[in-house]
Every structure is written in C-alpha cells, then in structure tokens.
Amino acid sequence: MSLLEVENLKVYYPIRGGILGQVHNYVKAVDGISFSIEDGKTLGLVGESGSGKSTTGKAVIGLAKITAGQIRYQGEDITNYVGKNRSPYRRGVQMIFQDAYSSLNPKKRVIDIVAEPIRNFEHLTSKQERKRVEELLDIVGLAPENVLKYPHEFSGGQRQRIGIARALALRPKLIIADEPVSALDLSVQAQVLNFMKDIQQHFNLAFLFISHDLGVVEHMCSDIAIMHKGRFVEVGSKNQIYHQPLHIYTKRLIAAIPNKNPSMREEMQRVRERVAMEYSLKRNQYYTKENRVYDLKKISDNHYVALP
Numbered sequence: 001m002s003l004l005e006v007e008n009l010k011v012y013y014p015i016r017g018g019i020l021g022q023v024h025n026y027v028k029a030v031d032g033i034s035f036s037i038e039d040g041k042t043l044g045l046v047g048e049s050g051s052g053k054s055t056t057g058k059a060v061i062g063l064a065k066i067t068a069g070q071i072r073y074q075g076e077d078i079t080n081y082v083g084k085n086r087s088p089y090r091r092g093v094q095m096i097f098q099d100a101y102s103s104l105n106p107k108k109r110v111i112d113i114v115a116e117p118i119r120n121f122e123h124l125t126s127k128q129e130r131k132r133v134e135e136l137l138d139i140v141g142l143a144p145e146n147v148l149k150y151p152h153e154f155s156g157g158q159r160q161r162i163g164i165a166r167a168l169a170l171r172p173k174l175i176i177a178d179e180p181v182s183a184l185d186l187s188v189q190a191q192v193l194n195f196m197k198d199i200q201q202h203f204n205l206a207f208l209f210i211s212h213d214l215g216v217v218e219h220m221c222s223d224i225a226i227m228h229k230g231r232f233v234e235v236g237s238k239n240q241i242y243h244q245p246l247h248i249y250t251k252r253l254i255a256a257i258p259n260k261n262p263s264m265r266e267e268m269q270r271v272r273e274r275v276a277m278e279y280s281l282k283r284n285q286y287y288t289k290e291n292r293v294y295d296l297k298k299i300s301d302n303h304y305v306a307l308p
C-alpha cells in the first residue's frame, strides 16, 4: 500500500463570460493524471510554467477543488475530506511554497507562524508550545532566540527554513514542496535542498517535489513525472528520464538543461539541434489531433510514456 495514491485526477477551472457571467468553457489545468508516492520517497513533478504542477499540489492538499478522480491516503479514500481541517490527512500532509515571504504572514512572529498548525490540533501550554517551536527551529538550523522575530528579519533561505519548520510541526508523512528553492540564489538552493534531504531521512518523510528545473529535480528525486498540458507525458526512474527519454517533450526538456561542464558544450549543442530537428519533423506523432497528450503506455518496469 502506497502512502498516497492519486487516480485520474482532474481539476477544471471554469471560464466565465458575458454579462451574466455564465460558464462558457474550462481551463483543464489538470486533466487525468495518476501517481503514487511511497513512504520516505520523493516523486518529482516537472514541467514548464502553466503545465498544471501547482494545481496538482493544491488539489492534493485541498486548496483546489477536485473536478474528478480519487485520492487515497494510507489506503483510504479521502477525496471528499482533503480540505477538511483536523482530519488525520490534514495532519499527515503539509505544503511548502516557492515564495516563503508571501506564504508567511509578515505581521506575525516566528513563534505564531510555526505554532499555528500545532494550535489547530493540540492544546499546549504556552511554555510547552515555546519549547516545541524552539525544537523545530533547531531542526531547521535556526537559533531559539529567533522565535520572537518577524519574517522580514530573515534572508530568503532562512525564511524557507521557517516555512519548513511550520510544515514539520505536526510530524507529517508527506510534504508537498512547490518550487521550494526557485526563488533562492543558486548557492542557497543547494543548502536548502541538502537540508531537505537530511530531514527526509531523519523523519522518513515523503515529498511531492514540484519544479520546472530538471537540474534541481535530479538532485532530489528517484522517480519523476513529466507534466504537459495538465497530463503526464512520461513517468520513470531518474535514470530513465535523464538517459532514455522517449517522449519528444521530455527530450526537449532534457536537451535544454544548461551544461555546467564546458567540455560538454559542443556535444550538448549537437544534441539540442538533433532534438529540435526531431521535434519539427515528428511532433504531431506525439499528440492527438486535438493536440492532447495521449494516455500513458507501459514501456518497461516503472517507465510509462504517452504514445498513441
């Protein structure tokens, strides 16, 4: 039994128009995706901006209304409870966001930010609460005297650590991390990613790790789903996705990763040109007449590609 199983998830946003504001169409932000996450493991969700990654994360945690599909947590169908407070699911699944500054209330002190989820679930004395928050700050590498400070007194990387401390407050089993380091400088990115891996090991945490950046995902994830137009074009192990990509969209994403090794630059340029050529000749074969991504076909163990 997986920790989380998502089956045929759809999230459609209505587009309203006219004087009466009637619904005349839908944005199919997420259009029939399925995946599962095991205890302590990380699934990477990758795609360009607008492909439906954040909507997927929000649907799983109850911040976006599910149009269709099912979510199971520890084997139990919780589709109708995802947004409900105080359920075991709300305790077990937490989210961290790209922009820690806008997701942390600027008018609140760190103690109130980090303790907020605890207050929803437990009744601690203020002394007990303070101790818990100080422990959480210690876990994320911040000194206890920071409890009385405000978000603006911290750097971007430190704020992301405060967001992580809050997410950890209820000892969750799964953290949905939506572009958690995309707003940070490169040097700070590596620190926060390494730190996330440490706490993952320590708490046997699972991550749904959302990113547009394949370089970051490679560092974090054993399994990767590539998303495009609200659908999955390819799902596989890190190795399959990086070294045997089969969908033209995945190939393009991989070819576009900037190469850090200067001696590989010419080689990468040739790969890029070859993929661009293949794309212009064969793109249509990878999408339906309606320009939709096909359903996934099993290619080998763990490797699925959207092909006719």
Ligand SMILES: Nc1ncnc2c1ncn2[C@@H]1O[C@H](COP(=O)(O)OP(=O)(O)O)[C@@H](O)[C@H]1O
Binding pocket: 013, 027, 028, 029, 047, 048, 049, 050, 051, 052, 053, 054, 055, 056
């Ligand atoms: N609240 C919303 N109302 C209407 N459309 C939305 C809303 N949120 C996202 N969308 C649309 O859904 C699509 C997927 O968005 P999103 O999930 O944010 O993608 P990503 O995180 O991959 O950039 C986009 O076309 C976006 O404009």
Ligand SMILES: [Mg+2]
Binding pocket: 053, 054, 055
């Ligand atoms: Mg997003």
